[in-house]
Amino acid sequence: MLPVWDTLVAAGRIGRPVFLRFAWGCDGQDAAGQAAAAISRAGELLGEPSAVLFARGEAAIGCLHVVVTFRSGATALLICGPGTAEEDAVLLGNRGAVYADGGEVSVYQRLCGAAAEAHSPSPEILAALEEALRTGAPVRVEGCDA
Amino acid sequence: MPDQRLGVLLLGGNRTHQENYARALGADPRCLLIAVSDERDVPPERAALNRALAAELSLPYVADLHEALARPEVDLVSVCVEHERRARVAVQCAAAGKHLYLDKPSACTVPGARAIADAAERCGVRSQVFSFVHTPLARAARTALDDGAVGQLRAIHAEVMFAKGPAGSATLGTPRVQEPFPARFSFPDSKRELRATGVYGVSLIRWLAPAAVRRVYGITANYFFAEHQRNDVEDFGLISLDLDGGLTATVTAGRIGAASHPRGGPQRLTLVGDRGTLTLDGNRPRLEVFADEEPWTAGEPDPEDPMSFWRSTQVRARGPVKRAWLLTRGEGEAPGDARAFVDCILAGREAEVTARDGAHAVETLMAAYVSAARGAPVCVDDIAWPPDPAFPAAG
Numbered sequence: 001m002l003p004v005w006d007t008l009v010a011a012g013r014i015g016r017p018v019f020l021r022f023a024w025g026c027d028g029q030d031a032a033g034q035a036a037a038a039i040s041r042a043g044e045l046l047g048e049p050s051a052v053l054f055a056r057g058e059a060a061i062g063c064l065h066v067v068v069t070f071r072s073g074a075t076a077l078l079i080c081g082p083g084t085a086e087e088d089a090v091l092l093g094n095r096g097a098v099y100a101d102g103g104e105v106s107v108y109q110r111l112c113g114a115a116a117e118a119h120s121p122s123p124e125i126l127a128a129l130e131e132a133l134r135t136g137a138p139v140r141v142e143g144c145d146a
Numbered sequence: 147m148p149d150q151r152l153g154v155l156l157l158g159g160n161r162t163h164q165e166n167y168a169r170a171l172g173a174d175p176r177c178l179l180i181a182v183s184d185e186r187d188v189p190p191e192r193a194a195l196n197r198a199l200a201a202e203l204s205l206p207y208v209a210d211l212h213e214a215l216a217r218p219e220v221d222l223v224s225v226c227v228e229h230e231r232r233a234r235v236a237v238q239c240a241a242a243g244k245h246l247y248l249d250k251p252s253a254c255t256v257p258g259a260r261a262i263a264d265a266a267e268r269c270g271v272r273s274q275v276f277s278f279v280h281t282p283l284a285r286a287a288r289t290a291l292d293d294g295a296v297g298q299l300r301a302i303h304a305e306v307m308f309a310k311g312p313a314g315s316a317t318l319g320t321p322r323v324q325e326p327f328p329a330r331f332s333f334p335d336s337k338r339e340l341r342a343t344g345v346y347g348v349s350l351i352r353w354l355a356p357a358a359v360r361r362v363y364g365i366t367a368n369y370f371f372a373e374h375q376r377n378d379v380e381d382f383g384l385i386s387l388d389l390d391g392g393l394t395a396t397v398t399a400g401r402i403g404a405a406s407h408p409r410g411g412p413q414r415l416t417l418v419g420d421r422g423t424l425t426l427d428g429n430r431p432r433l434e435v436f437a438d439e440e441p442w443t444a445g446e447p448d449p450e451d452p453m454s455f456w457r458s459t460q461v462r463a464r465g466p467v468k469r470a471w472l473l474t475r476g477e478g479e480a481p482g483d484a485r486a487f488v489d490c491i492l493a494g495r496e497a498e499v500t501a502r503d504g505a506h507a508v509e510t511l512m513a514a515y516v517s518a519a520r521g522a523p524v525c526v527d528d529i530a531w532p533p534d535p536a537f538p539a540a541g
Contacts, residue, residue, distance in 0.1 A: 014406075016318055018369040019382065021305065021398060023416055025423050054363050054523070056386055056394040063300045063418050065396055067386055073321035073367055075384055077398060079303050079416060081423030088425065090305075090412060094369050095314040097406040136361075136388075138522060 005091070005098075009045060014093025017046050022089040023079035025062075031080045032059040035066055036121035036129050039141075042068055042076035045091060050142045053125075055132035064133065151178040152488060153219040155244070156203075157211070157235060158184060158226035159196030161334075163249045163276070165457040167224045168203060170484035171247070177222070177488060181206045183214035184227060185235065192228075198458075211235065215242040222247060222491065229331040233258025234537040236501075240265035245491055246273040247484065251345045251511060252504035254331045258534035259508035263501040274487040274497035275504035277349040278306070278413075282475050283428035284350055287415045290426070291354060296419025302354055303416040304347030305398040310411070311453040312444060313403025315372035322380060324366045326519035327512070327532050335373040335452050337401070340366050340383025340518075341511045344399035348507045349499055350415065351387065351395045359506070361388035363523040364514025370403050373452060385514045386523075401453065404444045408434075408471040433472045442468050 009017055020042045026034055035055075043049060048070035057064030062082040069075050091098040128141035154171050158164045159182055171177045182200035184192065186209055193209065200207040208214040215223070215238065223239040224247040225232060233253040236246055246266055252275045253259035266273040278284055291299060331338055352359075366380035374381040382400035389395060402411065413428030445465030447454075454460055490497045509526055517524045 015314055018318065018367070023303070023423075023425065052521075054386060056388065057301060061300070061420065063394075063420075065301065065303065065386065065394065067363065067365065067384055067396070069321070069365060071321075072319050073369075075365055075367060075382075077303075077384060077396060079301075079396070079418075081301070081416070081418035082420070083422035092369065092402055092406065094316060094318060095403065095405070097402065099407075099412070136523065138363075 005045060008098060014091065014097060015095030017091055017093050018074050019092040020045055020076040020089065021079070022076070023081070025084040026080050026082060027084045028062070028082070031062045031064055032126060032129055032133070033121045035059070035064060035078055035080055036126040038078045039066065039068055039076070039125050039129065040122055042078065043070070046070055046074040046076065048072055048074055050140070052138045052140050053128050053132045054138045055129055056136065057133065059133060066129065066132070149178060151176055152221045152491060153178050153180045155180050155214055155217070155220040155223045156182045156199070156205070156226070157223060158228070159199030160458045161195050161451070161456045162226040164199060164224060164226035167226060167247065167249070167276070167484060168199065170482060171224060172203065174485055174488055176492065179203060179205055180217065180220055181208045181214055183208040183211050185231065186210045211238065215239060215244065220244055225249060229254040230536050233261055233534050236262045237265040237537070240269045240271050243269060243271060245271045246501060247487055248273060248275045248501060248504060250276045250349070250504070251341060251508050252501055253508055253534070255534040256505070256509050256512050256531040258537050259505035261534070261537065261539070263505045266501045272487070272491050272497060273501035274483070274490065275349070275499045275501060275507070276483050277353070277499045278346045279350060279353045279498050280483045280486045281428065283413055283415060283426055284353065286426050287354055287417060290417060290424055295422070296417050296424050297421030299355060299393065299417065299419050301393065301418035302351045302395045303418070304350050304395070305412050305414040306343055306346040307398065307400045307402050308343055308411040309402055309407035309409070310404050311371055311401055312447050313370035313406065316368045316370050316375050316381070317372070318369070322367050324380070324515060324518040326516045328515055329535065333377045333379065334450065336371065336377045336379050336381070337455070338379045339374070339381050339400045340364065340385070340514060343401065344383050344385060344397050344511055344514070345507055347397035347399060348385070348510050349503065351397070352503060352506060353498060355389065355393055357389040357391050357393055359387050359389050359510045359526055361523050361525055362386070362510060362513040362517050364517040366515070366518045370401065371453070383514065385510070387510065404454070409468055429471060429473065431474045433474060435470055435472060442466050442470065
């Protein structure tokens with residue numbers, strides 16, 4: 001994983017991170033698995049291990065979004081669509097913000113590369129995400145810093 | 147020969163969005179500004195602000211709304227009175243046979259917003275709620291959908307946030323506790339941002355995909371400003387929507403602090419279809435300028451308008467201007483909201499965001515508060531809306 005995000009957050013340049021919006025194209029890959037990895041990464045960046053997931057869409061066609069609420073009230077919005085175009089991320093801190101555009105290297109890989117490749121998605125998070133998508137209800141999950 | 151221009155009555159004055167709407171309407175050669183007015187019993191501070199705008203525009207101030215509405219030369223009323231009074235006032239304007247140009251959101255209660263739409267339709271007047279559907283961003287999204295750029299539309303994600311105000315003073319660490327039916331909306335130093343900025347995203351989504359919103363999941367938060375926390379109003383909001391036809395959508399809204407963006411704030415639309423995903427950025431195309439010049443820094447907040455809500459206080463403060471990003475797509479490529487409404491009136495056609503559309507937006511936004519209070523999604527049709535306290539006849 002490129003450490004620049006973590007370095008930037010740790011340096012306190014944007015204050016305390018409070019919201020992550022991350023959109024990427026799954027490009028025919030496993031959208032639910034990628035989303036589960038993104039939830040883990042969101043937890044790392046926002047410094048929070050537990051969360052409530054609310055998810056809508058259809059993982060099978062690569063179209064879903066997840067609203068993640070952390071214990072402190074920090075939130076994340078994770079958006080997955082088919083294709084690869086215009087991936088990007090916004091990380092809001094209480095005193096600043098980070099904006100990342102796509103470019104040649106997928107933002108998904110830059111932001112979540114380690115979570116997606118070095119680890120399998122956390123089974124707990126993946127199960128919670130699938131339950132949230134299936135029921136349309138908020139689902140509590142522990143261990144988002146997996 | 148009688149003046150053929152549309153006569154415009156302005157309701158509400160300085161420190162309302164009338165500061166902007168009045169100038170936009172006044173710049174249209176097809177319009178003639180007639181007067182500024184309001185209800186007779188407004189507080190002295192509000193009357194003084196109304197008179198101040200009238201003086202700036204060299205217009206008379208008519209202190210009695212009924213008297214102003216009785217003037218036959220008034221064709222169109224720009225309604226910017228405080229949210230809590232807006233439904234009552236707008237219904238009177240429609241009943242007087244005047245077209246309605248409405249500040250957003252159109253009302254602060256669902257019965258109030260519906261009453262405005264009912265009155266406009268019953269009285270046969272045109273109505274339009276201010277929105278972003280006439281911006282280049284919205285027009286580009288419309289064109290992309292019409293051209294089939296993403297195939298069959300599956301989801302829309304709208305992000306509109308304002309980079310204003312001195313952020314960093316909110317106390318963090320605990321989730322916001324939301325009341326289901328907020329009653330107060332007007333504060334000098336804060337707005338309910340899920341509603342005030344979220345209305346742009348909600349309106350854009352409904353305009354791009356005119357499907358009914360059935361289910362709403364909302365979150366409100368206090369991330370940036372002690373002022374919002376003191377008033378128990380959110381500075382940030384997230385909404386997830388289920389619409390008819392299997393469409394889903396999200397709205398990200400908030401006031402995130404002046405230093406948090408190189409321009410006015412993020413404005414993005416992501417269109418997800420069965421053939422691909424397209425993100426459109428209201429801050430592109432642009433030039434990014436870096437030079438050996440004084441960098442932008444946040445100026446001292448105006449004590450009477452610390453969040454930079456209003457044009458008049460920003461002009462007075464003469465604060466630093468952000469110059470790093472220069473948009474290369476001009477405003478002239480879209481007609482502008484006020485001008486588009488004048489086009490509709492003169493052509494005898496409905497506006498693209500009518501009072502009825504505005505009522506649907508209010509319903510969605512207020513449902514998001516109910517959801518945020520419950521911590522669960524809500525079906526819009528299942529909510530029993532309380533009456534509008536300033537307009538008991540509504541609903």
